[in-house]
Amino acid sequence: MPPRLAAPSVICMRWFRRPAEAEAAASGSGLVPEPVQVTFNKEILGMKLAGLRAAISEAGGVDDLETFIEALRSKHEVFAGIMARGADIDGTDLRTLGGLVFSVRRKLGPLLAQREGALLEGLRALVLSELSLDDRLHAFAGLAGEDRKLRRALWDFGAEVLHFSDPDGVPLASRWVWDTATTTGALREFIRGNDTLREIAIGDTVAAIEGARLWFYDALAEEGFYRDLPFVVDLVWSQAYSDYARSLSMSMGLIDAQFGAKQDPLELMVKMLGIDAPKGRLKAASDETLH
Secondary structure (H helix, E strand, O other), X not given: OOOOOOOOOOOOOOOOOOHHHOOOOOOOOOOOOOOOOOOOOHHHHHHHHHHHHHHHHHOOOOOOOHHHHHHHHHHHHHHHHHHOOHHHOOHHHHHXXXXXXXXXXXXXXXXXXXXXXXXXXXXXXXXHOOOOHHHHHHHHHHHHOOOHHHHHHHXXXXXXXXXXXXXXXXXXXXXXXXXXXXXXXXXXXXXXXXHHOOOXXXXXXXXXXXXXXXXXXXXXXXXXXXXOHHHHHHHHHHHHHHHHHHHHHHHHOHHHHHHOOOOOOOHHHHHHOOOOOOOOOOOOOOOOOOO
C-alpha cells in the first residue's frame, strides 16, 4: 500500500515544460480521441488555475499543487494494484475502492453488501472484458436495472475505476465532468458564454472526454505544466465544477449542508476526487474502506 500522506508541507515543485517534452501527451490505452467540436477558453483555464492556487493558499497550504497530486498518485496506486488482481478481486477490494469514490460513499454504501456478488463480477469485467470502454461502463451501470439514481452512481464508480487504474490512458468520465443528459459538468465551465447555450457539442463517449482532455494538455503546456498532466487536469476540472456547484447552491444553503464546504474552499473539490479525510483535508488512499 502507498505510504500515509503527511500534512501539507512546504514543497516547491515546478511544472515547467522541458523542450524535449514539447509534444502533447498521448493516450496509452489505444483510445482514439474524438475531435473537439467546441471552443474551450484558455483565459478561463488560467482563472481556474489561479483560483485553485488561491484556495490552497487560503486554506493554509503552499502555492503549488504537489500535495494534491501526491494524494491522487496514491489513489492511483491503490486502484491499479486492486484491478491488476483481475479475477481475484474480492469483497475487501470492492469496499476499499468504494471508500475512495465520493458517489459510492454518499449513495452506494449499503449496496456494496447487498449486491456484492454482482458488483464483483462487474468490477472484474471492467478490467478483463474485451468490450470498448463505453460498453464496459454501460454494462457496469446496467447492474442498477431501472433505478436511474443508482445507475448514475454506478456509472461514476466505474468511471473512477477505469481512470484511476490507468490515468494516462483513460480520462475521468464521471458525470460531474460531463453529462450529456443535462448538458452540465466541468467541461461546460470552460466555454465562454456557456450560460446562454442550450446545446453543447460534446459527445457522450469516453473518446469525447479524451478529445477534450488533450486540449487541456496542450493548454496546460502553455502554462508551463509538463508532469502529472492527468492529475493536474483532474484538479482543474474539479475546481471548475466546485465553483459551479457553489455558485448554483450558495443561495439555497445546499453546499454547507451537503458538503460542509463553508470554511474550507477546497473541501468540495477533494471530496469529489475522493481524497478527503474526516480529520484534515487529505488522506492516504489506504485509509478508508466501506463496511
